Amino acid sequence: MSQADQHAGNGPLPRQIPYIIANEGCERFSFYGMRNILTPFLISTLLLFIPLEDRASEAKHVFHTFVIGVYFFPLLGGWLADRFFGKYNTIFWLSLVYVAGHACLAIFEDNLKGFYFGLFLIALGSGGIKPLVSAFVGDQFDQTNKKRAKVVYDAFYWMINFGSFFASLLMPLFLKNYGPAVAFGIPGILMAVATMIFWLGNKKYVHVQPQKHNPDSFTNVARTALLARKPGQSRPGLTVALIGAAAAVASLCMSFSWGFVIAACTALVLLLAFGGIGTAMQLERARGAHPDEAVEGVRAVLRILVVFALVTPFWSLFDQKASTWILQANNMQSPMLSLFGWEFKVLPAQMQAVNPLLVMLLIPFNNFAIFPLLRKIGIEPTPLRRMTAGIALSGLAWIIIGWIQLSMDAGTPMSILWQLLPYAVLTMGEVLVSATGLEFAYSQAPAPMKGSIMSFWTLAVTVGNLWVLIVNSSVKNEAVLGHIATSGMSVIAFQMFFFAGFALLTALAFGLYATRYRMVDNYRSDDGQTQTCYGTVPTKS
CATH class of the missing domain: 1.20.1250.20 (MFS general substrate transporter like domains)
Structure with a gap:
């Protein structure tokens, strides 16, 4: 590979990428394999004590509660990785939690509390690693080969769907012909294989260390911006953020009429939206108390969150x-x-x-x-x-x-x-x-x-x-x-x-x-x- 190619970002693919891609294919098979048979299993087996006319509704409630957990726990996983343990360690240990959750589903096929505990562990493990694996892929690239990242992210997403496709075809057949212990056990085995593959690449990975106790973190810069005073000026950004916090509390108080899921999700949206707007309004006040790079980093995050909001x-x-x-x-x-x-x-x-x-x-x-x-x-x-x-x-x-x-x-x-x-x-x-x-x-x-x-x-x-x-x-x-x-x-x-x-x-x-x-x-x-x-x-x- 020539120096010109490396300077242009067209350097060679990192050798460790296949470990992460193979891990993702096995993990996605395990997740979609259990998820796609969850609702029919609940209706036909685990919720038989519920009246027939209410069984489908309860199964949907359990399923969507599980999915909400899967998509909330990424916040925890991202925080743990960025502040304490790094991406690799967080992925590895939460993958073991993930495997334990699959084991609970297979073992407690006729035990409601044990099965629900397994769903909790899978939501924690799957959700916790969800944002980190894709970020860990990006860590393996630098300026010399950054243009190869798009190809790898496409391959990464292709493997997600490869696992999903075969799980969608095969797991309902295993549930029908061999029962829930086998049907939930196979995804558990695939997740154990995924964890082993990920571990095998450990010495080849680029490990970006977390920044512990960073005084210029996003939250610290945002807090400084919101609380900073200027002589003769009010703090309109802080007012906006407080309005969002009050609205979030009001949303949570509506749980009894709206339902907990709608109330909690709405509260989170209000906190992020109003807090982000308030921070943007006063962000320049953080200069001097924090380096310009940190302030610009917060500005970049706020702009990214606008993109994410428009994707919802x-x-x-x-x-x-x-x-x-x-x-x-x-x-x-x-x-x-x-x-x-x-x-x-x-x-x-x-x-x-x-x-x-x-x-x-x-x-x-x-x-x-x-x-x-x-x-x-x-x-x-x-x-x-x-x-x-x-x-x-x-x-x-x-x-x-x-x-x-x-x-x-x-x-x-x-x-x-x-x-x-x-x-x-x-x-x-x-x-x-x-x-x-x-x-x-x-x-x-x-x-x-x-x-x-x-x-x-x-x-x-x-x-x-x-x-x-x-x-x-x-x-x-x-x-x-x-x-x-x-x-x-x-x-x-x-x-x-x-x-x-x-x-x-x-x-x-x-x-x-x-x-x-x-x-x-x-x-x-x-x-x-x-x-x-x-x-x-x-x-x-």
Whole structure:
């Protein structure tokens, strides 16, 4: 490899990357393997003591409580890694907790408390390592090979879907034919293998040490900015932050009427939003008390959080493929198909396997066909441009699914295969948003905040699901139902077009923000230090 290539960031791939990629493939199989059979197992086996008419509702409650935990614990994992133990140690030890959780599911298949304890351990382990593995990938790159990172992040995301695809196909069969002990035990074995593979690469990894007791951390700089006084001036930023804190407390007080999940998620959103706005309003007051680099680092984080906030509507659309789209598929015709002489009937739940399969096809298609074509015609597919297009495509997918629903409401029989088109469009949006977001989040985050930034990226999924819960709760209101009735559409069709419009408006806002976003370069230099290079052209995103 020439010095020119290294200077341009095109140096060789780190040799340790295959250990992390293989670890991710096994871990994702273990997670999706247990998650995809959780609800049917609860309904058919563990919740038999609950009346039949309430069993499905309770299973959904347990499932979504578990998922909320998975996407909240990244905050804990990111904090532990950034402040105390480093990414490698945090990933390794929480992976062992993860394995223990799988063991509990297999052992306590008929014990409610033991099984729920296993779900807690998996949520802690899976959620805790979720932001760190992708950040750990980025740690292996420096200025000499940083342009190879996109290829690796795409491979990383490809492996996630590889594991998800085969787990979606195989684990329901193991549950049906061999029982829950085997069905939950196999994912546990895969997670143990994942942990072993990760450990084998230990001596080859680049280990970025945590910054303990950092006086110039994000929270310290933000606290200084909010509390700093200037003669003759008020503290409007602090006032905004306190309003957010009061609103968060009020939200928690609404738990009895809203439900704990909506109230807690809303409280967190209010704290982050108002606290971030307040800090931005007074950030310059932290100069002098903290180095300019620390102040600019906080500014970079706040700008990243705006990007994450604008991505949350995408997740509100994407995650409903596992709920709203399946409900629609239940009312569609399932044809008999023949493949290599084997006839089978397409079931609604099996459509979920289409998504990871398309991801594995679309990632190389984009890299070898679409992106080179765009560059040839003079359009550089930068991260923020890709994410803008991805959000818009998710809105288009929901326009298509809404058209299908209107046709069904009009009495037109529709084959389940019609859903292939919106699945393809939504998956293209996913590849452009989710895979790109991992790369973007790492490259923009200051060194002391990389683990935490990745945890905020996963938290965006939780906030996206919050919008779904709020919309679903609002359609129970008589006034809202009356307004929907005047549109001439069914409630489900109205919601589909509402979410489509939500995504398209967000894509417009995201694109406008992208033109003002100033990209930074927070990859390590080849001497092991983090080099931050701030862009000079604000419109290049």
